Amino acid sequence: MKSTLKTLGIILMLLGTIWFLQGINILPGSFMTGQMQWAINGAAVFATGLIAFLVARKVGTGKDK
Structure with missing residues (x-):
């Protein structure tokens, strides 16, 4: 349970970082860029x-x- 929750947390943080950077137009290359x-x-x-x-x-x- 503990390691699963840690892993899920890390995956969500990485995914959130990618989405945030695409949203503020730092990481280009998808439909999310600049949105x-x-x-x-x-x-x-x-x-x-x-x-x-x-x-x-x-x-x-x-x-x-």
Whole structure:
């Protein structure tokens, strides 16, 4: 569970970064290039991935387990 959530978080952060960079016209080459909606979507996906990654780091770190 913990490693799956970490992996999912990393994948979402990478995907969000790509979408954000395409949305702000830094990474050209697709229909998303220069479209502000994809920058917003990318930021949201990145934030979701970051939250998933941080939650995975917290799971199972207690001394009482």
